[in-house]
Amino acid sequence: MFYDTESNAHGMAHDPFKAIVAPRPIGWIGSKGRDGSRNLSPYSFFNAVGDRPKMVMFSSSGRKDSLRNVEETGVFTASFVSRSLLDQMSASSAAVPYGEDEFALAGLTAAQGRLVDAPYVGEAVAALECRVTKVLTLPDMEGDETDSHAVFGQVVGIHIADAMIRDGRFDLAFAEPIMRLGYMDYAGMGPVFELRRPSQRT
Template sequence: MRYDPFKAIVTPRPIGWIGTKATDGSLNLSPYSFFNIVDDDPKIVMFSSGGRKDSARNAEETGFFTTSLASRNLIDQVNTSSVAVPHGVDEFAIAGLTPVFGRLVDAPYVGEAYIAMECVVTEIIHPRDRHGNRTDSHMVFGEVVGIHIDERIIRDGRLDMSLAQPVGRMGYMDYAEASQVFEILRPKPPNSAS
């Protein structure tokens, strides 16, 4: 194959749109497709940075980050905020987005996003390969201490993700939009008496 298919195999991957503030006060916003929920009691999310990029460094130094929902209506801004720029350059400004500071953490989230979560860093792990060598990845775990949800995507007391249209990363430069949502109930255990 002309290109490594690994990231195309593990798809779709949710995008953590990570907002941080550096110790010098500068703001940073970057999308990470190595992102997911890892626990729900307490609520913990994780993003992984290849190298110690601004998001990982800022989160480590301040102890805070946010993650905003990458949705179809904001995909151009998500992509724009992925631009490689020097430390201190504000991707919120480059993408024309409104930074809103968390109520519980000193980090900005995307004001235009349908959903944002405020996170306190709990640990940072550097994965090792099968030989025990440390990789250049920085897995940043954070406990969610605040959640902001736009009421426009709530229907019957639940999030309606067909309205939110979250975007996931596929392989290469491909993305997927989750707008066709379907429900499947979990099966009941078989009746042990039969």
């Protein structure tokens, strides 16, 4: 089948787009308002987008509290979502009034960033501390503004739980990331395998 996205006539009960661009990592975005209030929410429009320097991005569909906070303070954190924190991650996505602390709501520890004044999930096995480099309201193909707002951040500090470092690597199989698929679906990680690039073969 084929459908154009203007008509969006896919004929299915739910739009398959997000199930095709999947799995996506979940950035658990921690931030603070100018008023000092804490915020925590999951974003699966999230990824690493550069490594020299290290850059991540999350995108807000509409103007949400995390976006407001990062515009106010210029910093955020992105915590790693392990399977053991699935329920807390889900609880933190609740639509609550601005200023309500989702760390408290989800029963999580708000750990204070070392290099940025933003909280991260103390129970997470890894977390990134980030400084905002750009907030980009995404233009569509006509150049008109959409209601998607991409926040780019430079990673200035990285927390890793010591227990997750095995043989000198961040052990993903042990960290058990949860990934977002389409619909109401999530996935854990399958077996890890190694593949060398042509230039790396001996």
